[in-house]
Amino acid sequence: MSRSDPTNLQPFVDRLLARSVLTPDEIQAILALPVHPVEVRGQTDFVQVNEKTSCACFIASGMVARFGETRDGQRQITAFHIPGDMVDLNSVVRPIAVGGLTTLCNTTILEVPHTAIRALAVRYPAVAEAFWRDTMLDAAILMQWVVNVGKQRAKTRLAHIFCEMAIRLGGDRQILQEYDFPVSQERLAEAAGMTGVHVNRSLKALREEGLVTVKRYSVKIHDWQRLAQTGEFEADYLVADTGTDRRARLLAGD
Template sequence: MLVRKLGSIARLSDEERRAVMRLPMTIRPLPGGHDIVCEHDRPMQCCLILDGWASRYQLLAEGRRQIFSFHVPGDIPDLQSLHLRVMDHSLCALTPVTLAFVPHEAIRDLTTGYPGIAATLWRDTLVDGAIFREWMVGMGRRSAYQAVAHLFCEMYVKLEAVGLAENHRYRLPVMQVDIADALGLSNVHINRVLRQLREENLLALRNGWLNISNWPELAKIGEFDPLYLHVDRLTA
């Protein structure tokens, strides 16, 4: 999964692919709702998501949650812990997940021996920054209708890049409250927007699967331009 994710960011040589596949990994399943790493922790390893969805978040003093990224298979959501020793946010499993934990030392050895892989991982963190900027625009300037449309388009392109979405259809296992906390909206507001998108025959959400019925129109509503995701193979 990591090889496929890195391959969606930059071209890897056969030798680099083999080096990535030799990384020592400890596989561990975790239930949904479980914190993978918490704010103020000092982790000595990074995690690769093999299955399931996770999110980075912070809690305010009164208990309100702000999600500021969703993560899917192939992502290394705590890669910054390789250089920032103390976590300034928490990482939570939104669904049951399977994780591969890789020691920091092994990643350092890999990036020292293979500068091309180091550049690819650096590029991945830069793409994270681009996604954060896009989310800031969404929360600050897009309507709820536009923001939901944009998020669904973004997740499709991310999942398609690692082979987990096709024909404008993908598994969406998160709850409405998670979408609300990601977009800074109420759960009631998200419910209204989803109903409107369904009534306009733009999408269907059934049994945890999202089917985008009219991709061009949904992308137009969300003003979605996939450039900021910087993947090699962009959706049509």
């Protein structure tokens, strides 16, 4: 069936439907978007900073990080992207990439040409609206990321990231107590705005406090309550408008 076809955009539609209302016509049109599957090995930069892109990247499987760079080449990861995410959807209206993209593990990407997405957005304003809303959730996550990196201490920053991923990987609904997370400590450091060494020490502390165990390829949460407490994690910004009654559609006719 279509849902298990790895080159199918059904998961993207599911993602959109969690927050927007779309008609069967519109859904069909999205599923009919031309896609070009690409396999990318782990640790590969596939979009450079300031590169002009010509397609959006849907993540069918694997995991991707968006990052910025300082002059001396240090990286700051600004977002993790998981299967179901349409990365660079923003590039449809603003083709200059904000930051680069790199794979955290072997990843299957479905490239979708801007031209096709644009044609779709023109024909179906409600789809354009759903796209806009989707990019706004990314922006909300990003704002929280600034607060996390700017004002929290090491353990809090890390705990926050593990909480955020537990929610997002759980489909915004269930909280995954255990999940795959192919991120090295060095990468975690780039995300949290600290050094690898200190990530290591902080993870050790979190482990010894019985909150969470992090290995190279997995996260196991032992005490969600206290982890969320430590990470000052409020899920509101991620889930506040995902309820069915809260889904929105500006256009008349529902």
